[in-house]
Amino acid sequence: MPNDIAIAALAHLLGDRLTTSEADRRLHGQNETYYPNTPPDAVAYPETTAEVSAILKICHEHSCPVTAYGAASSLEGQHLALHGGISLDMSRMNRVLGVQSEDLTCVVQPGLTRKQLNENLRATGLFFSVDPGADASIGGMAATRASGTTAVRYGTIRDNVLAVEVVMADGTVIRSGSRARKSATGYDLTHLMIGSEGTLGIITELTLRLHGQPECITAATCRFEDVQQAVACVIATIQCGIPMARIELLDHMMVRGFNAYADAGLPEEPHLFLEFHGAPATVAEQMASFEEIAQDSGARGWKAATTTEDRNALWAMRHNAHYASAALGQGKHIWPTDVCVPISHLAEAIAQSQADALRLNLTATIVGHVGDGNFHAGLSVDPNDVDEMARAHTFTHTLAETALRLGGTVSGEHGIGIGKQDLMATEHGPALTYMRAIKHAFDPQGILNPGKLLPPVTQQEAAE
């Protein structure tokens, strides 16, 4: 085996925290979506930054691939050890290293999940805002540039990471950023690492921005005759500057999924799920402004969820969209895909994707963080049905091309991973050359998550 020497050296370093058992390898080869199980050659469980550094030194020396593993909730296969080698399981580096309440910051290890962090913060009156639905690890969220339902108000993970400690391919440990809110000193390596999908370095520590728990939180739902009306309402809301904390669109198929999965009993029409944060008079004013816009847009069935229980139930339902889609697909796998477009083109992009699903005879739900112009389609697929998989591929790539045509991007938050590499050249053109140059400068051996994010070099590129 090509990685045997590296694995032997790692076993010497880590003892029983380096495993090659079939069960552990298969566990680390699993994913939430349609990719086949892809086991690594071995799984390493580092406990300190120094250990991560030592692991990378060994892997660098022996050209052994290293793929970071957080909570395995990535949706484009980012955590799968596609070229074998080591799955670097960060779950034992899951401590909160410090909370600086006065500064609204905290320092955490990457294996901590967002729910663990918020549990830990409960007594402080502060919270970590980024909420992609899954209980993702903070390191994984940073590596894949996660966002989610609250990004429209509090920003994506990109806006909420102030600093990182990163172990580079050869084991060098660097720090980028500080606990200060902003800096103008040098190249922005922090944001270069965020979204690099573990291909430029392994994040071993993060300094995060926190937010004060709002004095008042109110959620609400309403529904519309068609998606166009719902999107018109969203556009008007954003344009009026109402600082929505959440504004989520569910199409009629997604609502049908919730009815199938959780007996939600909702009319099968497009819905908006909303949340307002602030001081009491501020929230009241925001809700009144929104209601006025919603009525003008044809909304009906306005329901406020003022108690914590009602609110939690609403968002728990929303966060089960993946499983509700699966329920609708009668237990098939879900192929989740996402795009992001300028909000003025949102209705067109959604209509196009609904028409494409019909044309391709696919069951698809649509749900989106529409305040950002970002939406997901969840396709029900049987990975063994070659024809259906081909149609799903056509759907996702048509949707991506639609997003690009409308001035958007092929992914707002799921990333590139394995699934969208063939769209990188289309989206980025000559900029791809400079991404490759960074990868080569930072990881000349190509040991960090090989086979992800950057597409293979084409013959034309190789000839240049």
Next chain:
Amino acid sequence: MPNDIAIAALAHLLGDRLTTSEADRRLHGQNETYYPNTPPDAVAYPETTAEVSAILKICHEHSCPVTAYGAASSLEGQHLALHGGISLDMSRMNRVLGVQSEDLTCVVQPGLTRKQLNENLRATGLFFSVDPGADASIGGMAATRASGTTAVRYGTIRDNVLAVEVVMADGTVIRSGSRARKSATGYDLTHLMIGSEGTLGIITELTLRLHGQPECITAATCRFEDVQQAVACVIATIQCGIPMARIELLDHMMVRGFNAYADAGLPEEPHLFLEFHGAPATVAEQMASFEEIAQDSGARGWKAATTTEDRNALWAMRHNAHYASAALGQGKHIWPTDVCVPISHLAEAIAQSQADALRLNLTATIVGHVGDGNFHAGLSVDPNDVDEMARAHTFTHTLAETALRLGGTVSGEHGIGIGKQDLMATEHGPALTYMRAIKHAFDPQGILNPGKLLPPVTQQEAAE
């Protein structure tokens, strides 16, 4: 002359838009601060991206330095052609290429200034929020990672640039980002370019986020017995989550400067200048919450500025801080410096800098975007007074080291430029190696703004 061949080729390309006149060269060698006039060998006035590309191809071929020039308002000498070559004056690329009101975005050329942009946007009900005081060019603001008084609410330039077109060192034109609010596709070259001070590429187009004009804007001022009280008020305000649009601290010396420069008639005590944005009830609620905190912190002399005239007068005064400092220094040059610290350490950092100024017998004003933990000191210096310049150097470097000791950064918004290179290794440690690797990969000849941002390679680094 080493750059004669390149200049001859550029003259052929640009005709009379390439000048070598003494007057034009000296004009482009000026700066707002204490650096001596540093004329380039020639000044080029491109009008299109294609011309910028052609210019860089020529300069790349002949290893001729190229330094971008916007509005010359940078404060660490970023626009000075330190190693000669071409000053690339972007002032003729100053058009608004499009405003997408529905999306709250616009596309502009880099030579446009922020005031020109906001003038252009007036009829749309939208505005561009980043306000560093000077009427800087948008390209220059992006290149130096500018922020300013409104960053506490609307973010720095980093948060307000969605996409860039950049001409790379060899003339290749790339695009990074899109009009979509967010993306998770590939390395974040947009944020790598922002703050790179023209050393990685020349920004030729920017897609910006805009914000809706708030329905209601109210400004106010209050004063405190000492800086500690004022900062305690700021910390409590930020912790309570009051979304301040502006919260600026002026120390007693800065107030004395305003009295000297503009006959402001203010009591010579630390002041806060404030602004609240939002819907009417929201602003009223914010102001009431702030007043309560301010009173608890010992504030007095509360004055609201509700009319547009009063508000404009207040911020015009604030924006003249540089000239007010000069007035206090009786016409001396101003050596402006800035740092940013976690807000919990702000009072300590300011007290330390006031003590340092006294100890070093320097006249210093302090003014800051304190909601971000960012503040400026303006030192009155005579560039011909070797001893005073040495003391000013000691002051700025002591302040920078204080900021680092307190978990902050050596610059929140002025950047590195010429003046702070010797602090890069201290702030960034081993990360500096990776910054150099990017520079080398993107600009192997080192033609882009040589002598800025990255310090010269040390003997130790060279030996490695």
